[in-house]
Amino acid sequence: MAAKCIKSLLVAVFSLGVLLFSPVLKAQENGHETTTGQHEVKEEKLDPAKIIMDHIKDAHEFHFFTVGHFHATIPLPVILYSPTKGLSAFSSSRFGHEGELEHEGYKIHEGEISAVDGTAVYDFSITKNVVQMILALTLLVLLMTGIAKKYKKGLGVTSAPKGWQNAIEPVITFVRDDVAKPNLGKKWQKYLPYLLTVFFFILINNIFGLIPGSANVTGNTAFTAVMGIISAVVILASTNGHFWAHILWPPGVPFLVKVILIPVELAGVLIIKPAALIIRLFANMVAGHIIILSFISLIFIFGAMNKGAGWGFSPVSILFTVFIYFIEILVAFIQAFIFTNLTAVFIGQAFEGGHDDDHAHDGHGHKDHAVA
Secondary structure (H helix, E strand, O other): OHHHHHHHHHHHHHHHHHHHHHHHHHHHHHHHHHHOOOOOOOOOOOOHHHHHHHHHOOOOEEEEEEEOOEEEEEEOEEEEEEOOOEEEEEEHHHHOOOOOOOEOOEEEEOOEEEEOOOOOOEEOOOOHHHHHHHHHHHHHHHHHHHHHHHHHOOOOOOOOOOOHHHHHHHHHHHHHHHHHHHHHHHHHHHHHHHHHHHHHHHHHHHHHOOOOOOOOHHHOHHHHHHHHHHHHHHHHHOOOHHHHHHHHOOOOOOHHHHHHHHHHHHHHHHHHHHHHHHHHHHHHHHHHHHHHHHHHHHHHHHHHHOHHHHHHHHHHHHHHHHHHHHHHHHHHHHHHHHHHHHHHHHHHHHOHHHOHHHHHHHOOOOOOOOOO
């Protein structure tokens, strides 16, 4: 009830603001039309789509903010190879902030580096996505090795865990008891290190992506594709003869149905399951960033129409932005869990026929997971 009241209030405030500022806007437009004949001043229009895509795409620098002609950026190394020019390495600042400069016969346009003369270029640059993945991997290794050392010393075994150990241990226990054991039976110990690595690596990158100025790594198809392919390799390596017998020759099915079912089953194993992992993570992480940037862009869109309308809509936009931002923190954990859980489900399905007896001994059977 309270949520409906707040929603109705925000809609009413916004509608009132539009009604109040519309006459002023019209008057300003009429006044502006009378002066355009004397002064042709063209202002660059706001392009929200370009702003959103620039945030989502990979880049050769970290850009934090711009004040006047000052750009707060961290340039990154550019490493290029051309059959005609050989290996080249230099700072991305050589291209200028807007990519208006050329350097050593190379130019950059919308994040893509090409040769001025049109020859082939192979880009091995350390982009902001690469830097952020290295930082996430470093943090993950330091975090896990530090906790492992504490356990070796007996801290957290004979006494209560403290610090980061106290924060991470419930998460590890959750992945073990609610993801690995129910889906993998007695083989859970074999796959638990991989599942924990996937969960924490995705989670850390998701959280890093919420920091202003950082890279949206998990919203990049290259990252999610590699994660999906690695999981697909693990899934295929876990299969057994029973699994492939059901895929290539489904039992108890008429021959004509088998002809149709076999390609579908193969596509499910080789294409659909990896694609489900790839697209789900990418789409959910990109969607949140697009919504946040869209709400922020609305301030400037209304401000371009009329300054009063821009200021009037600012509180509404900021409230929604903060709300979606906190939702994104929750989504960061949820998407790491869903990717890890689906991977465990697919691995469990790959050797399902070979460990039916295990379920009877340990009491853990495959559960039907309805993952939205």
